[in-house]
Amino acid sequence: MSADATEGLDAFRLRARSWIRDNLKPVAAGASAGVLRNNSTDDEELAQIAHERELQRLLFDAGFAGLCFPVAYGGQGLTPAHQQAFNEELTGHEFPVRLQAPTISPCAAVILDFGTEEQKLAHLPAILRGDELWMQFLSEPGGGSDVAGAQTSAIRDGDEWVLNGSKVWTTGAWWSDWGLCLARTNWDVPKHRGLSVFMLPIHQTGIEVSRIEMLNGTKEFCQEFMTDVRVPDTDRIGEVDDGWTVGIRWMFHERMLHNSPYVTIPAGDAHAGIGASSVLRVARESGKLDNPWVRDLVGEARMLQLTSEALQQRLTEGMRSGAMSDQSAAIGRLLSGVVSTRTNTIAYEIAGGDSGAWTDDDGAITDCGSDFLMRQVSTIGGGTTEMARNVISERVLGMPRERTLDRDVPFRDVPRGGQS
Amino acid sequence: MLLNLTSDQEFFRDTTAKFLNEHAAPTEIRRLRDEPDGFVAEYWQRGAELGWTSLLVDEVHGGGSISGSGLLDLALVADEFGRHAAPGPLVPTNIVAGAISELSPDRHARVLSELLAGTSVASWCHLEPRPHDGLDDLVLDVRVDGSDLVLNGTKRPVESAGRASHLLVTGRTGGGFTQVLVAADTTGITVRPMHTIDITRRFSEVTFRDVRVPADAVLGEVAGADAQVERQFQQALVMANAETVGAMEFALGMTLEWAFDRYSFGRPLASYQELKHRFADMKTWLEAGHAISDLAAEAVSAGSGEAGELVSAAKAFLGQYGPELLQDCVQMHGGIGLTFEHDIHLFLRRVALDRSLHGTPAQHRQRIASIAMDVGKAA
Incomplete structure (x- = not known):
C-alpha cells in the first residue's frame, strides 16, 4: 500500500497503529537497557541483524519506511509530523534499531542532501529496503574531535581515487555493507578546503576491519585500515576538495540523532540505555522505593528525562521554523550527554553494593556497575560535550573562537603530534 | 509556546514589557525597598488595565484571555515579570480571582470586580510553617459548626497578606481540603510581617484563631476541594516557572554583555574557554528550562493527565538550575x-524566592517519584 499524499495525520496514525499491532512483536520494557552491554554472542548478533533487515523490508513493503524521504527514492514524501506519529505508535514494539543511526541518519540523509541523481537512486531505495547497512568512516586514530583534520588520503588516478589511511569508532562495521568516508584530497590548502567525501563497500580487498574490545567486553566498535582502496569517481559525494560542506551537514544530521525526521524510533526510546524507567526498575527490584533518598533520585532521573525530551522538541521546532540556527543542535547534544551520565550514576548509587558485585539473579541491577564504568560514552561518542560547549559558546552565543594553528596554512604544514 | 506566539500575544507581551521598562526600572525597584507594600497602587491598577489580573477569569465575569488560554497568556506576563524582577502580587491575585470566577462568581462579585480592576489585592493562604510542607502535608483546621465554619491554624509565607482585602484559605476538614474566602479584617485573624529575600515582594505569617465564617464563604465543597487546590497549585507553578525563566534569560543576556565588554590580561572574558564553556552550560540550562516550563504550561492549560508530573519536573529543574545560573552570573x-x-x-x-515557594526541588522530585511509581504499578 502506498501512502496517499492527501492522507491526514489522524488517518495515517490509525493506519500505522493497526499495522504495527498486526506485524511487529511487542517488546518488554527495559529490553534495550544499559550502556553498550556485552550480552550476546556474535552469532546471536548476526541473527538479530538479519531479523532487523527483515523488519526494515516489512516496513518498506507496507509503505512505512523513509516517511520523510521523497517517493522517487523509495520514501513516502510525508512530513516530520507523520514520522513523529509513527514513532509514537511504535512505542513498545520491536523495530530495526540498527538501521537507523548511522545508516538512515546521517548516511542516507547526506546522500539525499548531496548525492547525484544516480547515487540517490542506487542507494536510497536499497537502504530503505534494508539491503544496505552503512557506517561512518569519519573519526581517525589521530583525530578525535578534530574531524576536519582527517589524514586518510585520496589520490586521483584517472577515473578512480586511491585511498589510504585508517578510520575508527565505526559501530558494527564488521556486519555493515557500506561506508561514508571523509578523506583528504589536497594537502596544499588549509585543512577545511582539501577534503572530499566518498562511498565505499566495506568488505573488499584493501580494507581490514579490526574489532576493538571495550572495557566492558563489547566489541561493537571497529577500526578499519585502508590500503590502496580504489573508489570510482562516480562514488564521490559532493565536489572535489569541498567535502567540508558535506561534513558540516553530515555532523548536523549526526547531532540531530533521534530528532531527525528521517529516523524511526519508538517515542520515549530516544534515551535508550540508562533512562528514568531503568532507574525505577533498579529502585523497585532493590526494594528501596520507600526510602526518601531513593525517591529523590528516582524523581531527579525522571525530571532530567522529561526536561531533555522537552528540550529536543523545542530545538527541533526552533530549527525547523528558523527561530534558532542549526548550530543549536549542540545544546541538545550537551544536555543529553550530561543527563545520561547523571542518570547512569543515579542507577549505580541506588543499586549500592550490588552494583559492584552481583549474580545472574539480580535482574535490573545486573550490569549497573559495568554501565557505570562505560558512563562517559554518552559524553564522548558522536562528538564530545566539550566540542558541543565550543559550538554553543562560539556559534550560538557568538563568543570569540579558540585560537588555532591550523587555519590559513597548507594542511601539510600543520603541526601534528608524534609525526616529526 | 514562546517560540511561536500569535500576533495578538506578541502585542500583549510587548505592551506589558514596555510598561515594565518604564515603571519597573531597576532604580524604581531599589526605591521600592522602603515602600511598605512593595508596589504603589497606581502601578498595580494600570497593570490590571493591561490585563494582568483578568486572564484566569471567565469573560462573563469580566475577565478574558488573549489566545483562548488565559494561563498561557499569564505565563507571558510572568515571564516579563521575571525579566524585570517586577513588583506586584501577580501569583496570589490571579489564583484567587480564578478560583472565585470558577466557583463562586455571584456570591463574591464585588471582590472579584475589585481584583479585576486592581483596586484591591488578595492572598492565597496555602503553605504552612515547619515542620509541615503545606503541599499534601497541610493541617490548618476548618471545622463545621452548625451553619458556620471555624478556622484554626497558621499559614506562612503568605504573599501580600498585609495589603490583601481578602484571603483564600486552604485548610483541612477531616480527610479532605476545604477552601474559604474571608475578609482579611475578620476577627481572629492576625497578620505578622516577615522578612524576605526579595526587594518588592512582601510576605506575612497569618494566624487564624477561632475565625468564624458563614458556610457560604466556602469556595467549592467542604472537604471536597482537593482537585481544585491541585489546579491552583499547578497554576501557581506555571507562573513561578515562567518568571524564573524570564529572570534567567535576562540575567544571562546581561552577563554575556559583560563578558564581551570586560577585559582581563588584555582580552575579553568572553575569550577564555573555561568561561565560554560555563556560558554554554548556562545557555543549555536556560533553553532546557524554557522547554520544560512551556511544555508544562501547555499541559496544565489543557488539563492533561501529564500536567502534574510535567509541572513538577519544570519546578524541580528550574528550582535547581535557575539559582545555579544566577549564582554563576554573579561569579x-x-x-x-x-x-x-x-x-x-x-x-x-x-x-x-521562586525556588523556595510552592515546593522546593526536593519536594517536587518526591512528587515526580510518586507519580512515576503509580504509573509503574499500573503498567
Missing part, C-alpha cells in the same frame, strides 16, 4: 556582582 561579575548597586541581585533574589 562572572566578580565582586561588583555582590553589591546592591549592581542589578544582578534583583534577579538572583527573584529566582531564589
Whole structure:
C-alpha cells in the first residue's frame, strides 16, 4: 500500500497503529537497557541483524519506511509530523534499531542532501529496503574531535581515487555493507578546503576491519585500515576538495540523532540505555522505593528525562521554523550527554553494593556497575560535550573562537603530534 | 509556546514589557525597598488595565484571555515579570480571582470586580510553617459548626497578606481540603510581617484563631476541594516557572554583555574557554528550562493527565538550575556582582524566592517519584 499524499495525520496514525499491532512483536520494557552491554554472542548478533533487515523490508513493503524521504527514492514524501506519529505508535514494539543511526541518519540523509541523481537512486531505495547497512568512516586514530583534520588520503588516478589511511569508532562495521568516508584530497590548502567525501563497500580487498574490545567486553566498535582502496569517481559525494560542506551537514544530521525526521524510533526510546524507567526498575527490584533518598533520585532521573525530551522538541521546532540556527543542535547534544551520565550514576548509587558485585539473579541491577564504568560514552561518542560547549559558546552565543594553528596554512604544514 | 506566539500575544507581551521598562526600572525597584507594600497602587491598577489580573477569569465575569488560554497568556506576563524582577502580587491575585470566577462568581462579585480592576489585592493562604510542607502535608483546621465554619491554624509565607482585602484559605476538614474566602479584617485573624529575600515582594505569617465564617464563604465543597487546590497549585507553578525563566534569560543576556565588554590580561572574558564553556552550560540550562516550563504550561492549560508530573519536573529543574545560573552570573561579575548597586541581585533574589515557594526541588522530585511509581504499578 502506498501512502496517499492527501492522507491526514489522524488517518495515517490509525493506519500505522493497526499495522504495527498486526506485524511487529511487542517488546518488554527495559529490553534495550544499559550502556553498550556485552550480552550476546556474535552469532546471536548476526541473527538479530538479519531479523532487523527483515523488519526494515516489512516496513518498506507496507509503505512505512523513509516517511520523510521523497517517493522517487523509495520514501513516502510525508512530513516530520507523520514520522513523529509513527514513532509514537511504535512505542513498545520491536523495530530495526540498527538501521537507523548511522545508516538512515546521517548516511542516507547526506546522500539525499548531496548525492547525484544516480547515487540517490542506487542507494536510497536499497537502504530503505534494508539491503544496505552503512557506517561512518569519519573519526581517525589521530583525530578525535578534530574531524576536519582527517589524514586518510585520496589520490586521483584517472577515473578512480586511491585511498589510504585508517578510520575508527565505526559501530558494527564488521556486519555493515557500506561506508561514508571523509578523506583528504589536497594537502596544499588549509585543512577545511582539501577534503572530499566518498562511498565505499566495506568488505573488499584493501580494507581490514579490526574489532576493538571495550572495557566492558563489547566489541561493537571497529577500526578499519585502508590500503590502496580504489573508489570510482562516480562514488564521490559532493565536489572535489569541498567535502567540508558535506561534513558540516553530515555532523548536523549526526547531532540531530533521534530528532531527525528521517529516523524511526519508538517515542520515549530516544534515551535508550540508562533512562528514568531503568532507574525505577533498579529502585523497585532493590526494594528501596520507600526510602526518601531513593525517591529523590528516582524523581531527579525522571525530571532530567522529561526536561531533555522537552528540550529536543523545542530545538527541533526552533530549527525547523528558523527561530534558532542549526548550530543549536549542540545544546541538545550537551544536555543529553550530561543527563545520561547523571542518570547512569543515579542507577549505580541506588543499586549500592550490588552494583559492584552481583549474580545472574539480580535482574535490573545486573550490569549497573559495568554501565557505570562505560558512563562517559554518552559524553564522548558522536562528538564530545566539550566540542558541543565550543559550538554553543562560539556559534550560538557568538563568543570569540579558540585560537588555532591550523587555519590559513597548507594542511601539510600543520603541526601534528608524534609525526616529526 | 514562546517560540511561536500569535500576533495578538506578541502585542500583549510587548505592551506589558514596555510598561515594565518604564515603571519597573531597576532604580524604581531599589526605591521600592522602603515602600511598605512593595508596589504603589497606581502601578498595580494600570497593570490590571493591561490585563494582568483578568486572564484566569471567565469573560462573563469580566475577565478574558488573549489566545483562548488565559494561563498561557499569564505565563507571558510572568515571564516579563521575571525579566524585570517586577513588583506586584501577580501569583496570589490571579489564583484567587480564578478560583472565585470558577466557583463562586455571584456570591463574591464585588471582590472579584475589585481584583479585576486592581483596586484591591488578595492572598492565597496555602503553605504552612515547619515542620509541615503545606503541599499534601497541610493541617490548618476548618471545622463545621452548625451553619458556620471555624478556622484554626497558621499559614506562612503568605504573599501580600498585609495589603490583601481578602484571603483564600486552604485548610483541612477531616480527610479532605476545604477552601474559604474571608475578609482579611475578620476577627481572629492576625497578620505578622516577615522578612524576605526579595526587594518588592512582601510576605506575612497569618494566624487564624477561632475565625468564624458563614458556610457560604466556602469556595467549592467542604472537604471536597482537593482537585481544585491541585489546579491552583499547578497554576501557581506555571507562573513561578515562567518568571524564573524570564529572570534567567535576562540575567544571562546581561552577563554575556559583560563578558564581551570586560577585559582581563588584555582580552575579553568572553575569550577564555573555561568561561565560554560555563556560558554554554548556562545557555543549555536556560533553553532546557524554557522547554520544560512551556511544555508544562501547555499541559496544565489543557488539563492533561501529564500536567502534574510535567509541572513538577519544570519546578524541580528550574528550582535547581535557575539559582545555579544566577549564582554563576554573579561569579562572572566578580565582586561588583555582590553589591546592591549592581542589578544582578534583583534577579538572583527573584529566582531564589521562586525556588523556595510552592515546593522546593526536593519536594517536587518526591512528587515526580510518586507519580512515576503509580504509573509503574499500573503498567
